[in-house]
Amino acid sequence: MATATNNADELRIQMAQIRRDLHADVRDVVANAEAVADWRxxxxxxxWAALGVSVAAGYLVVPRRRQVVPVPVAIAPDAAEVREVLEQAKEEAKEPARKGLLASxxxxxxxxxxxxxxxxxxQYLETWIAQQQATAGGATPAPPERPGSPGWPQEKTTF
Structure with missing residues (x-):
């Protein structure tokens, strides 16, 4: 009986040691996971790699500059000519927007x-085909639902 008690005590001691080791292992895993997830x-x-990644991300995020289209300027413009050129430019600017809106x-x-x-x-073709089949071949009536009813094909037996 003494050996059974000693065996039980040894098992309790081993289980306590396993629990302590398991607790320490879990703490280590949590610490490693936190370290992996820490971007700092x-x-x-x-x-240097972080700087390169941030520069590349900034380059991809920032939109490109718009291209400036030079407008020809008259050296000694007449007021009527300037108004005419401005009106033509406004009309030309509006046309692509209308076409773009209509196209979209x-x-x-x-x-x-x-x-x-x-x-x-x-649907029209299905209806037309069904009508053609009904008028051309004559619609065959569906057989009755149960054998022995009138109209059900009877087998003739000869002895």
């Missing part, structure tokens, strides 16, 4: 209209 650590360890509206509506037209055409 990577900046401290690799400052057609681009949105055209697929929907095409899908509706295809559905209508398919």
């Amino acid at each position: 650590r990577y900046i401290r360890m690799y400052p 509206a057609v681009g949105f509506v055209a697929p929907v209209a095409m899908r509706a037209a295809q559905g209508y055409a398919a």
Whole structure:
């Protein structure tokens, strides 16, 4: 009986040791996970790589500069000529916007209209084919639902 008690005590001691080791291992895993997720650590360890990544990200995020189109300027312009040139420029600037707006509206509506037209055409063709089959071949009546009812094909048995 003494050996059973000693065995139980040894098991308790081993289990306590395993729990302590497990607790320490979990703490180490948590500390390592926090270290891996800390972005400041990577900046401290690799400052030049972090600088390069930030420059590349800034280059990709910042939009490009707009190109400036030079407008010809008359040396000694007449007021009427200047007004005429300005009005032409305003009209030319408005036309692409109208075309772009109209083109985008057609681009949105055209697929929907095409899908509706295809559905209508398919339905019309199905109806037309069904009518042609009914008039050309004569519609065959469906057999009755249960055997032995009138109209059900009877088998003739001869002995």
